[in-house]
Amino acid sequence: MRVVTNCKTLEVIEVKDLSYTYPEGKKIDFGDFGIDRGDHCLLLGESGCGKTTLLHLLGGLLHSTEGLIRVTGIEVSRLSETELDNFRRQHIGFIFQKNHLITALNVQQNLLLAEKNISRADELLKSLNLSDLKTKKIQTLSHGQAQRVAIARALMNKPEVILADEPTSALDDKNCEAVIELLMTVAKENQSTLVIATHDSRLKSKFHRQIHLG
């Protein structure tokens, strides 16, 4: 169990007056919102309304110029590039729409990219029924297997926050259901806060906490 670093509030994600100006001049306001620790939340909105941008801002992949972002009590907007690397390594797990796995490496090596914790990798592969695929090449995996490997990879650092970008948009109803169930289960097991950016309306019924953008 991780110690709550921000004592004033239970909010693991805190956003105030956040806006982002794209290099081409377009500006998006995200306003204020907070997400509680352990809560699961949807970021909804049409394509191009800034869901991915917000997700990247929260995960420290993108630097915001105005406003405040506090994740796990850390002011992300104030971090330097190296501090952002450490921040992501310690606190964040990313899941992307394309389960981009590194094909030059095998399944286990993909998990060990940032953190050389073999027992953690084995534990995750086991809990996601991937143990048999440990030394398999990425090309030999099915789409579903690849998605589970990508989820396992995001969980390597026991992230306090899991940020998922359109994890279900390419899936049929059955698989969509399975992936969401899986994500919610693993988030619960790892005591992680799950934030999903999506325009997939199939997910709306599953989450009571929803943030609408645009």
Place this chain on the structure above:
Amino acid sequence: MNLFVLVWSYLTAKPLNTVLNILLLSMGIGVITTLMLFNNQFQEKMSDNSRGIDLVVGAKGSPLQLVLCNVFHIDFPTGNIKLSEAEKLSRHRLVKKAIPMALGDSYQNFRIVGTDTAYTNLFKATLQEGTWWSKDLEVVAGSAAAEALTLKVGDTFASAHGLTNDGHAHEENLYRMVGILEPSHTVADNLLFTNVASIWKVHDVQDVPDSAKEITSLLIKFRNPIAALQLPRMINTYTNMQAASPAFETARLFSILGVGVDVLVGIASTIIIVSGLSIFIALYNSLKERRYDMAIMRSMGVGKTKLFASIVLEGTALTFCGSVLGILIGHALIFGFTTLVEEGARTGISALVFYGGEVILLAASLLLGVFCSLIPAWQAYRTDIHKVLSGN
């Protein structure tokens, strides 16, 4: 993840590309290593073999041939000179030492040299077994010759006329082995030594008057530097003989060979430059395919300096493997040349000699690797994670 594992995985993920790049560089480095080994050793051997010989005096003809035949025992004799003239020259006041040479016979491709021990003294040769020759038809063998011919002290053999195996055999007069020399790593290792009179005896000219006797050449050591100016001109102008300087002729030989060496170095350098370009292109292209890989790694908290380092490491790993392979190829070529080609074995060149130049080659290759990977590595360093991951 360990950088080496990552780089190794990327290199083995595209085995054909990797092998091509390594082979290309190794070819260039191999040619340069071969030239370096051959040239350096050849020059060393040349100077070892001609140490103490200021001038070769023999029959008129090609001065280079005269030197090659009488000093390096490679080419054929130019002809004979009269013993009386040679003896007259030996007594000249500018001559410190004159060594007679009688060549032209061989035993199983090993040359028999009729001379005196002043010649073996030039190589500081010492006996490993037996005694020096003292009577006619007694032979002392160089170490390599004795080994190759499996001759022991006390054995007898018939020499063949000429320097090849198919010459007429002088069966009436058998030579007898009396001694074997210690290896001197000079041309002496491959020679069979006897006295000049033995050569005459074998050719049935022993009983002719001295005025009709002939030898192949005289090796001369000058008494003082003035001799270098006067003797050659005197010999070439006033006698039927010609004088050739080993130093001058070998320098001339190297300037002729030098053109070929320069061409080969030029070709090798071009191959190396092309291989550098090929490595650059390979890294640059693979980087396009790996943009997403790198963005993912960054999203997992891998620092950008680590990505930079991994690309540079990939480039230098290729050039390191290429240059090590190239140096091995260079030594292997020399090894093949010295073991498979008979003339190669005679040169006394070894594949197991290493030069400082090879370390420089290795260092230069590593530098080439760094240089070729700098631009791709810089691109990896600057990967815009957000842009790549949001699909723009």
